[in-house]
Amino acid sequence: MAAQVEFHNVTLGYDRHPAVHHLKGEVASGALVAVIGPNGAGKSTLLRGIVGIVKPLAGAIHLGGLDARDIAYLPQSAEIDRSFPISVFDFISTGLWRATSLFGGIGKAARKKILDAIAAVGLSGFENRPIETLSGGQMQRVLFARVLLQDARLIVLDEPFNAIDSKTTTDLLALVKRWHGEGRTVLAALHDLEMVRNHFAETLVLARGPVAWGPTAEVLTPENLMVAMRMCEAFDDSAAACADDGHSQAA
Amino acid sequence: MIYDALIGPFTEFEFMRRALAAVIALSLAGAPIGVFLMLRRMSLVGDAMAHAILPGAAIGFLLSGLNLFAMTFGGLVAGFAVAILAGVVARSTGLKEDASLATFYLASLALGVTIVSIKGTNIDLLHVLFGNILAMDDQTLLVVAFNATVTLLVLAVIFRPLVIESVDPLFLRAVSRAGGPAHLAFLALVVINLVNGFQALGTLLAVGLMIMPAGIARFWSRDLTAMICIAVIAAAVSGYAGLVLSFQTRVPSGPAIILVATVFYVISVLFGRVGGLVRQMFPGRHLEA
Known part of the structure; x- marks a missing residue:
């Protein structure tokens, strides 16, 4: 190998x-x-x-x-500013950086991918929740969903x-x-x-x-x-x- | 009566219309920058930067007297120099950005006051420190509007990396090199908007129309977009009400605008939906889920 x-x-x-x-x-x-x-x-x-x-x-x-786009990185949750006003959906969508970069929109297909990733980690229904309201375990699931989305x-x-x-x-x-x-x-x-x-x-x-x-x-x-x-x-x-x-x- | 008090000054006097246009431009551009300053825990950094633009404005004053265009240009150069130097030193040495900035802004402030005191009078110094939005001419208004337009365009470009860098900087560094340039561009926008605010509110209060509306917005929403909208509205309403207050009571315009914003801030601290004191004291019955 x-x-x-x-x-x-x-x-x-x-x-x-x-x-x-x-x-x-x-x-x-x-x-x-x-x-x-x-x-x-x-x-x-x-x-x-x-x-x-x-x-x-x-x-x-x-x-x-x-290159950097082929690598998915899950940092320690202590490194994340949980007080920042961002929803679970928006946070996970950052995993699509490779496709969206500065200006790319999130279309129907991308939206489905994000929702699928959220479902895969068992957080369906949490899409609009601010990340500051999540428990430690839920936040960890969010981070895994983002890794899923990165498809690295x-x-x-x-x-x-x-x-x-x-x-x-x-x-x-x-x-x-x-x-x-x-x-x-x-x-x-x-x-x-x-x-x-x-x-x-x-x-x-x-x-x-x-x-x-x-x-x-x-x-x-x-x-x-x-x-x-x-x-x-x-x-x-x-x-x-x-x-x-x-x-x-x-x- | 109400018309005379609230609308009459703007239909009757051109300088009031110009001032109103200026505070709206300042609100549209400065309030979103203020929201990011607050969320990135850089509120006091913005305050320090406001002092850093003083020597440039003072050199403009030294060369051209009370020419706002020259003072604006000088302020931009000084602000950029301090922002970039502080940013580069912080990122290349590991020194915290606020500590790096504190050194540069104190030196800059001392230099600025020295320059003003060499040539100017106390009245000149007061103008530099507190501004005078009612004395704004068409040319200065155009500069303010241009700066606001540039701010909104650049903010649109760096919005996404700025958000990701604010919430999860390590992730952004792993997937992109956009974090550093976005941060420096953001500091440049802070400077541009401080110089803009400096025309209206002076160096001491320039940051007020950026930070106070952001603080107000934090008490009403947990959503970034909503916070930005609330901050813009709070800034514009504070600006309008401050101008009316200043016109009717002869209170200086800059402090009047900030005092109105302070009233909105106190109301928000008391009654805000997100963390307001009254809401905490009387939360209502708990929900089922």
Whole structure:
């Protein structure tokens, strides 16, 4: 299977401090990959690097010819301004950016797509509700509906099941599996190890650098999890410059 | 009697008609910008920007006296310079935009007051600080109308990315590079409308006809389009009523307009459908679902 995402000795971070240090490897097209690690491990930074929000400090990420329009990104819900006066329908319709861009209208066909996406996540009847009136689980369903609408080959989910009930988790997990079944590549940052064991074939354990990456059963070992737990979260302002600038192995 | 008080001033005096046309133009363009300023939590940024245009207007004044066209041009240049510099510094260094802007606007304000005090009198300074919509000539009115037209056209172009960037900035950055240009264009529109408002209300109150109607609208709707419509109407009615108040009582026009808007704001805080105090105190019986 061809690679969909290639990490070429990539380092991602902020203000010269690495949050993800020297990651090498590739995600096969159509793979379903869980990214796990403690808080501050660099999971969100890695996903933001993949979608182009965070630029590498060194090395490179290649996406197999995909551009931004072929990628669907589900950010953590904390990043969304829920007080903004926008309805569920309008919010989800932003998933059609690829087709509408600045001026494109939303015609009958597009409207049907949006309504179908809303129905698929079980929110029919919520179309005109302001997003500020939704519960956390309902908002998560809205975000999934937007990903559905984006119809992307690469789907990147940042902690998509946080703080939602078991029924919502089950429903949304079914969507993730459906995307995987359709041959899309899915990467998801997760905390629920049981879910990862039961539903994700491949796992990357991250702790500001790669701890282990491979088949979930081989990677989710107590030893690897202990290494990840011992990770130091804090940036070291007195750290020396890294000797490996990442370019030597970059493709 | 009512006709004489409410309509007579506008049929009788050309300067009142010009002032009315100006406040309507200011309302149509400035109120939607104010709504976005408020929703993007940039209300005080707008206030800071209003001060930033002062040195440009002062240089125009220094070169051409109380020539509103020269002062407008100077204000635009100064406002754009501060907006773009603050925006670029914030986006390239990670410094919060309000902190970046605070530095630039304080320097700009100090420079502006210094320039005015070198040549002008206290009366000139008062004109710059509080404006005089009743002294507006045809040429200035055309500038105000032109700026309002440009604002509405540009806002139509950047409306979609502006909305998405306001509600979900990471998503927009993932799917498009339109966020940065849209933000800078928005800052430019803020400057244009502050300069417009500066003619009528002066640098200190220019932001008033943008932010106060937006604050009023927030108490009446949870829908963006409705909020923009309510803000435009609130601004236009405040402008009209303020002009009448100013004409009948000789209160300066700029403060009169803002004081009327303040009355509408207080009414909205008390009786607004969305979060108004009375509504919270007497919500009525709860619904079944």
